[in-house]
Amino acid sequence: MQKFVIQGGRRLEGEVLVQGAKNSALPILAASLLCDGESVLDNCPRLSDVYAACRILSGLGCRCTLRGHTVQVQAQGMHSSVIPMQLMREMRSSIIFLGAVLGRMGRCELGFPGGCELGPRPIDLHLQALQRMGVRILEDNGVLQCSTPAGLHGAHIHLQFPSVGATENILLAAVLAKGETIVTNAAREPEIIDLASYLRGCGARITGDGSSTLCIQGVKQLTGCTYRIMPDRIAAATWMAAAAVTGGEIALQQVNPADLVSMTDVFEQMRCRICPFREGLYFHSAKCPKAIRSIRTMPYPGFPTDAQAIVMAVLCKAKGTSLMEETIFENRFRHVDALVKMGADIQVAGRAAVIKGVRSMHGAAVQATDLRGGAAMIVAGLGAAGETTVEQIAHIDRGYDSPETVLRGLGAEIRRI
Numbered sequence: 348m349q350k351f352v353i354q355g356g357r358r359l360e361g362e363v364l365v366q367g368a369k370n371s372a373l374p375i376l377a378a379s380l381l382c383d384g385e386s387v388l389d390n391c392p393r394l395s396d397v398y399a400a401c402r403i404l405s406g407l408g409c410r411c412t413l414r415g416h417t418v419q420v421q422a423q424g425m426h427s428s429v430i431p432m433q434l435m436r437e438m439r440s441s442i443i444f445l446g447a448v449l450g451r452m453g454r455c456e457l458g459f460p461g462g463c464e465l466g467p468r469p470i471d472l473h474l475q476a477l478q479r480m481g482v483r484i485l486e487d488n489g490v491l492q493c494s495t496p497a498g499l500h501g502a503h504i505h506l507q508f509p510s511v512g513a514t515e516n517i518l519l520a521a522v523l524a525k526g527e528t529i530v531t532n533a534a535r536e537p538e539i540i541d542l543a544s545y546l547r548g549c550g551a552r553i554t555g556d557g558s559s560t561l562c563i564q565g566v567k568q569l570t571g572c573t574y575r576i577m578p579d580r581i582a583a584a585t586w587m588a589a590a591a592v593t594g595g596e597i598a599l600q601q602v603n604p605a606d607l608v609s610m611t612d613v614f615e616q617m618r619c620r621i622c623p624f625r626e627g628l629y630f631h632s633a634k635c636p637k638a639i640r641s642i643r644t645m646p647y648p649g650f651p652t653d654a655q656a657i658v659m660a661v662l663c664k665a666k667g668t669s670l671m672e673e674t675i676f677e678n679r680f681r682h683v684d685a686l687v688k689m690g691a692d693i694q695v696a697g698r699a700a701v702i703k704g705v706r707s708m709h710g711a712a713v714q715a716t717d718l719r720g721g722a723a724m725i726v727a728g729l730g731a732a733g734e735t736t737v738e739q740i741a742h743i744d745r746g747y748d749s750p751e752t753v754l755r756g757l758g759a760e761i762r763r764i
């Protein structure tokens with residue numbers, strides 16, 4: 348198994364070209380199978396989750412080729428509506444293929460996406476919404492048999508929680524359905540806007556993306572198009588956190604500062620300085636970041652749950668005591684033990700964590716528990732004295748496109764072994 352070996356204490360400086368967004372590339376790859384023509388997706392990050400999505404597309408009969416950071420998908424030859432259990436297990440977010448396969452084929456068979464490291468990952472909101480659109484769902488020991496006896500039709504759907512995945516699944520099922528679909532309390536994440544923009548490029552009729560009320564008019568056919576995936580907000584926050592723990596100064600290229608406000612605001616509260624420019628921003632860390640009285644993860648435009656572990660790694664050495672509340676996932680503090688092993692002072696009680704800033708952290712041998720928890724360990728290792736090894740880095744490769752190359756480019760001493 349591979350691991351990262353980090354020598355901490357080096358000040359990070361330089362420029363980063365931020366990768367394409369994993370959480371936009373995956374739903375857009377699923378959406379490409381709805382199209383009769385070819386789609387060319389640029390700025391696609393090279394991640395194990397992207398490779399898994401390409402394998403699902405190929406398994407369904409689409410032609411999917413990945414060259415550099417460009418994926419070409421030709422869905423004309425699609426002949427299957429079965430997503431193999433193995434592939435469902437590989438990637439929890441493969442549930443977003445359900446809406447697309449139903450939209451294209453009118454039926455779909457797939458395994459229940461397993462729970463994941465963040466706690467149970469229910470899909471009740473997805474299934475309730477699809478049933479309102481005419482989908483009949485039979486569950487037969489872990490396999491979902493979905494069919495649309497009278498075809499997919501539009502519906503008015505209110506989401507009990509602004510679920511990102513459920514909003515995406517409804518979008519994917521609605522673009523070719525008969526009639527109008529209105530979604531209230533929809534997720535407002537920028538990745539939803541990216542997915543809707545790609546679908547509009549293919550001929551879909553969607554309005555309201557980025558707001559809580561989505562409106563989709565079903566059309567007969569989608570053509571496919573060339574589309575550039577948006578920058579990854581969470582990767583951007585990760586590099587800012589790496590600069591913050593090392594007293595560094597970096598420039599992020601190809602980010603949309605407007606998408607990062609809830610995170611840059613937190614860094615500014617820590618006394619870091621952010622100077623946005625067109626398609627990028629300069630990040631100057633504070634001499635000694637200041638603790639933050641309280642941060643609560645919330646659906647967009649609130650502080651994103653995916654940045655919680657990463658920012659916690661910075662608060663470990665901040666001046667003062669911080670409180671972090673994780674309101675989105677049940678079990679998203681699994682990285683805390685590793686940070687404590689590196690000298691952090693963190694108390695967890697349920698969905699709250701109290702972080703008392705310490706003067707310094709020391710390297711240790713730790714294991715990534717999940718994607719963003721693993722990223723937090725790298726950040727903590729960069730700011731710790733001595734050597735840190737991070738194992739189980741397959742978690743990290745799901746969401747970061749060669750992170751060691753990016754960090755070495757900023758002067759970090761990190762190796763993949």
Ligand code: EPZ
Pocket residue numbers: 369370371373440467468469470471472473474508509510511512513651652653675676677718719746
């Ligand atoms: C997406 O997951 C992201 N994944 C996650 O990023 C991100 O953390 C999450 O949105 C929240 O922003 C992708 O986009 C591939 P949700 P998703 O549906 O769609 C509950 C990362 O690190 N829920 O908004 O699964 C659920 O249990 C990953 O890049 C239901 O109860 O998130 C959770 O508590 C991790 N029933 C909350 O809602 C449902 O039917 C948020 O889930 C669906 C969700």
